[in-house]
Amino acid sequence: xxGKLDSLASLTIDQVQxxxxxxxxxxxxxxxxxxxxAEAENPKTNAYLQFASERALAAAAKVDAKLAxxxxxxxLAGVPLAIxxxxxxxxxxxxxxxxxxxxxxxxxxATAVARIEQAGGVILGKTNCDEFAMGSSNENxxxxxxxxxxxxxxxxxxxxxxxxxxxxQGTAVVALGSDTGGxxxxxxxxxxxxxxxxxxxxxxxxxLVAFASSLDHIGPFGRTVADAARLLQVIAGRDEMxxxxxxxxxxxxxxxLEGNVxxxxxxxxxxxxxxxxxxxxxxxxxxxxxxxxxxxxVREIDLATTKYAIACYYIIATAEASSNLARYDGVRYTxxxxxxxxxxxxxxxxxxxxxAECKRRIMLGTYVLSAGxxxxxxxxxxxxxxxxxxxxxxxxxxxxxxxxxxxxxxxxKLGEKIDDPMEMYLSDIYTITxxxxxxxxxxxxxxxxxxxxxxxxxxxxxxFDESGMxxxxxxxxxxxxxxx
Amino acid sequence: MKITEQEVRYVADxxxxxxxxxEIRRMSRDLDEILTHIDTxxxxxVSNVQPMAQVLYDAEETATLRADTxxxxxxxxxxxxxxxxxxxxxxxxPKVIEx
Numbered sequence: 001x002x003g004k005l006d007s008l009a010s011l012t013i014d015q016v017q018x019x020x021x022x023x024x025x026x027x028x029x030x031x032x033x034x035x036x037x038a039e040a041e042n043p044k045t046n047a048y049l050q051f052a053s054e055r056a057l058a059a060a061a062k063v064d065a066k067l068a069x070x071x072x073x074x075x076l077a078g079v080p081l082a083i084x085x086x087x088x089x090x091x092x093x094x095x096x097x098x099x100x101x102x103x104x105x106x107x108x109x110a111t112a113v114a115r116i117e118q119a120g121g122v123i124l125g126k127t128n129c130d131e132f133a134m135g136s137s138n139e140n141x142x143x144x145x146x147x148x149x150x151x152x153x154x155x156x157x158x159x160x161x162x163x164x165x166x167x168x169q170g171t172a173v174v175a176l177g178s179d180t181g182g183x184x185x186x187x188x189x190x191x192x193x194x195x196x197x198x199x200x201x202x203x204x205x206x207x208l209v210a211f212a213s214s215l216d217h218i219g220p221f222g223r224t225v226a227d228a229a230r231l232l233q234v235i236a237g238r239d240e241m242x243x244x245x246x247x248x249x250x251x252x253x254x255x256x257l258e259g260n261v262x263x264x265x266x267x268x269x270x271x272x273x274x275x276x277x278x279x280x281x282x283x284x285x286x287x288x289x290x291x292x293x294x295x296x297x298v299r300e301i302d303l304a305t306t307k308y309a310i311a312c313y314y315i316i317a318t319a320e321a322s323s324n325l326a327r328y329d330g331v332r333y334t335x336x337x338x339x340x341x342x343x344x345x346x347x348x349x350x351x352x353x354x355x356a357e358c359k360r361r362i363m364l365g366t367y368v369l370s371a372g373x374x375x376x377x378x379x380x381x382x383x384x385x386x387x388x389x390x391x392x393x394x395x396x397x398x399x400x401x402x403x404x405x406x407x408x409x410x411x412x413k414l415g416e417k418i419d420d421p422m423e424m425y426l427s428d429i430y431t432i433t434x435x436x437x438x439x440x441x442x443x444x445x446x447x448x449x450x451x452x453x454x455x456x457x458x459x460x461x462x463x464f465d466e467s468g469m470x471x472x473x474x475x476x477x478x479x480x481x482x483x484x
Numbered sequence: 485m486k487i488t489e490q491e492v493r494y495v496a497d498x499x500x501x502x503x504x505x506x507e508i509r510r511m512s513r514d515l516d517e518i519l520t521h522i523d524t525x526x527x528x529x530v531s532n533v534q535p536m537a538q539v540l541y542d543a544e545e546t547a548t549l550r551a552d553t554x555x556x557x558x559x560x561x562x563x564x565x566x567x568x569x570x571x572x573x574x575x576x577x578p579k580v581i582e583x
Contacts, residue, residue: 243548281502308525314518314522329500331567331575334566336569342576345578347500350500351501352503359503359507360514363495363501377522384533422517
């Protein structure tokens with residue numbers, strides 16, 4: 001083993017592949033070192049819920065065998081990575097951060113997981129998250145919160161807090177998360193890494209445990225834009241196991257990087273900057289200045305329906321969640337509370353298994369779908385969603401990309417907001433609109449507050465224009481020196 | 485008040501969620517706050533708007549249909565592996581029908 005692995009915590013995909021090609025280390029050596037490092041570091045952050053050593057070493061051995069035979073070992077050959085624990089991994093426990101699934105061992109792999117391993121990726125383990133991906137701080141995990149590696153007394157964001165923390169801490173090169181209302185971008189912003197929510201349908205949801213099916217996305221985390229783009233390249237594309245997965249061909253994202261962004265039209269939605277004050281807003285505005293220096297044409301735009309997005313989202317997301325989570329009834333998924341009758345079994349199992357946030361969302365979703373309320377809530381929300389999506393479509397006739405803050409504030413202290421669910425919901429305002437419209441969006445680091453807390457800048461583009469989004473983010477990252 | 489404790493108990497019944505009296509009280513407060521915020525949607529006239537029932541669909545109507553050919557399924561044992569209680573190839577639940 002050479003000195004190359006001393007910098008395990010800052011490796012990029014390119015460096016892993018360069019090291020393998022130059023025979024500085026084998027995939028097996030790297031996997032062992034990465035597992036040792038991740039297991040030793042984990043008590044600090046609680047980012048991983050489960051390590052998959054056997055599976056990781058088997059995947060690494062396959063890569064080594066292919067390399068020895070002179071075969072192509074894949075775009076992610078030997079890359080140590082982590083998977084959010086709401087994404088199924090065959091024979092590796094998948095809890096969704098819930099007591100209900102404490103002993104659940106999936107019988108199949110998610111399509112994204114299968115594609116990662118086909119490309120030579122080495123899955124180290126499963127990362128902590130808010131229960132069933134419901135939350136913005138990772139404090140709703142039944143297995144304890146994740147601590148932000150940048151400031152251990154603070155939250156990493158949520159719900160994909162474990163994946164963001166692992167990449168920030170360096171215990172994974174890249175990671176998969178899921179995003180329904182900001183669950184990739186907000187933790188990416190809080191932990192100072194890149195997080196990408198692709199176009200709805202760009203990545204198959206097969207094997208992603210369903211929260212709100214019309215809003216759920218799988219997406220990548222990386223320490224650089226290029227690494228996130230490389231991971232997306234592997235998992236993107238049509239999958240017949242998910243009828244909502246898109247047919248559109250997947251372009252070569254890397255070929256789009258390092259491009260010139262001169263003349264790119266960037267829109268700043270007035271409604272996203274009105275209430276934005278303090279260090280977060282300053283850092284995002286400094287980011288906008290940098291885009292201007294790079295030659296982007298910046299203009300103000302209107303997204304007038306923004307103020308209705310939270311209400312719209314919390315109807316649609318909870319309605320879909322109440323239906324999706326109905327399956328945890330004590331019959332099929334490991335946990336069953338002691339009970340005499342069938343009805344008591346359902347009620348007791350769900351009462352004991354779900355945490356407070358899941359119960360709140362199941363209750364709200366059940367309420368808005370209950371007899372007599374459908375038109376007033378769900379149908380109305382679907383119409384408002386159409387208006388929000390239309391607002392974005394109109395905006396993209398005038399601009400190529402939209403830039404906004406990711407969160408109104410940087411990472412907050414553990415316990416600081418947990419008793420006020422409404423305040424927590426309102427803080428999702430900048431991220432949920434992208435999910436409602438189904439457009440690609442990402443968080444890219446744009447600097448740190450005086451206290452050293454990372455802040456992310458959000459970039460949104462039109463449907464299937466991940467390439468344009470990556471090009472802008474990559475140019476920004478390099479010009480600002482924010483990566484790594 | 486947007487929602488009463490009695491309504492919360494009714495919804496909990498619909499959702500098959502057993503909750504303590506404390507949880508019901510807390511839930512009533514939380515739901516009330518959220519439903520009050522949701523009322524902001526009433527400011528919008530959406531009578532002429534088509535609901536967004538499909539996020540994005542970029543292909544022919546029948547493009548998602550696959551050929552009707554047999555394939556291997558999960559198998560009984562794998563499908564039941566996570567059951568809290570199984571027997572004779574089935575999920576077992578408390579007795580539903582009385583003789």
